Amino acid sequence: MTALYELSTELATINDAIISADGEIAPDLEARLDSVSLDFRSKSQNIAKWTLDLAGIETTIDTEINRLQRKKQVAENLRKRLLGYVKQCMEVADVQKIESPTLTIRIQKNPPSTEIVAEDQIPARFVRIKQVTEIDKPGILSALKAGEDVPGTRLISDRTHLRIR
Secondary structure (H helix, E strand, C coil): CCCHHHHHHHHHHHHHHHHHCCCCCCHHHHHHHHHHHHHHHHHHHHHHHHHHHHHHHHHHHHHHHHHHHHHHHHHHHHHHHHHHHHHHHHHHCCCCEEECCCCEEECCCCCCCCCCCCHHHCCHHHCCCCCCCCCCHHHHHHHHHCCCCCCCCCCCCCCCCCCCC
């Protein structure tokens, strides 16, 4: 079975032969062209169908990822609620530490942290300004399409992509 890249090389060779013969197609060249074209089209269609199957697999995987993420979130929420429940019960019972042969549960003080209660009253020396620079590619594209010269850019209009419907 011939690979698709071999068929495309053969088609290019046949095309070159037709061009060098000033567009005349000899009967043997026509037979080769028909054979290669049919194989090329068939293989391309089968590969396109395969990509559609792969797209379906991607969708299924995305669905499964979402399901597992929801399941993970439920487990995380339950874990946090259970830890909060144990902590609350220990605080009510005024128990600071519970020891067993396999684990130790202890209420521990957190390290100091900061709570902002009035952002507008904070001195300037504690305020950091972040600046984000972003290129407006859609705006540049519009300007280039309108014929405007935008230094440092160029309009690309010769790219192609494969569409399967």
